[in-house]
Amino acid sequence: MKFRKLLFDADGTLWDFNASARISIVEGFKRRGLSYSDHVFERYDVINNGLWERYERGEIARDRVLVERFEILFDELGIHEDAAAFENEFRQGLEEHPIWMDGAEDLLLKLRPAYEIYIVTNGVASTQRRRIALTGLDRYVDDIFISEEVGAQKPQQAYFDHVLAHIGPCDKKEVLLIGDSLSADILGANRAGIPACWFNPGGLPPRGDAVPDFEIHALSELSGVLA
Numbered sequence: 575m576k577f578r579k580l581l582f583d584a585d586g587t588l589w590d591f592n593a594s595a596r597i598s599i600v601e602g603f604k605r606r607g608l609s610y611s612d613h614v615f616e617r618y619d620v621i622n623n624g625l626w627e628r629y630e631r632g633e634i635a636r637d638r639v640l641v642e643r644f645e646i647l648f649d650e651l652g653i654h655e656d657a658a659a660f661e662n663e664f665r666q667g668l669e670e671h672p673i674w675m676d677g678a679e680d681l682l683l684k685l686r687p688a689y690e691i692y693i694v695t696n697g698v699a700s701t702q703r704r705r706i707a708l709t710g711l712d713r714y715v716d717d718i719f720i721s722e723e724v725g726a727q728k729p730q731q732a733y734f735d736h737v738l739a740h741i742g743p744c745d746k747k748e749v750l751l752i753g754d755s756l757s758a759d760i761l762g763a764n765r766a767g768i769p770a771c772w773f774n775p776g777g778l779p780p781r782g783d784a785v786p787d788f789e790i791h792a793l794s795e796l797s798g799v800l801a
């Protein structure tokens with residue numbers, strides 16, 4: 575067996591974060607009597623991704639990302655609402671509606687007997703802990719590393735140093751990181767010297783400095799990488 579320890583990203587890899595975010599935004603708009611269309615979520619998604627990329631580059635604080643995404647969205651849409659209040663409700667909505675990615679739960683069940691499985695996730699600890707409990711993700715994994723609790727985030731070396739120190743002595747070549755973010759997951763793994771599998775369900779072109787060792791477009795394709 576090539577790999578013994580698997581590091582899975584959570585949002586956008588095991589959890590369909592977009593599905594949860596969409597539900598939460600629809601609910602927030604409904605509560606305020608605002609009209610919602612697919613355009614709203616499309617714009618949110620672009621704005622949110624851009625801000626998290628700036629966060630990963632260390633250009634903006636996490637707390638600013640959370641509120642600014644709705645400030646920019648409301649600005650664009652001409653909506654006069656309190657972005658901070660909306661963000662609070664949005665985060666509660668995310669906690670209440672975690673949704674598994676297609677096939678993710680079955681995949682973990684299948685891998686569990688043969689591999690050590692860890693979660694490596696950038697996010698707010700309280701939100702991630704609640705969603706872990708609701709999905710039962712902790713039943714399938716050996717440990718969970720949430721950036722806020724670690725005190726560093728992907729792709730920072732300090733984050734991966736912490737993870738590697740906690741998953742026990744091992745040859746880095748026996749570790750595989752599986753994640754959907756080139757700038758957080760793949761770049762972080764590259765710098766840490768860990769093999770990386772890019773989960774790319776949208777078939778996006780590669781960009782930036784990150785170099786995935788493997789690329790899959792569906793979670794079902796991971797078995798081919800592990801074989």
Ligand SMILES: [Mg+2]
Pocket residue numbers: 583584585586587753754755
């Ligand atoms: Mg992700």
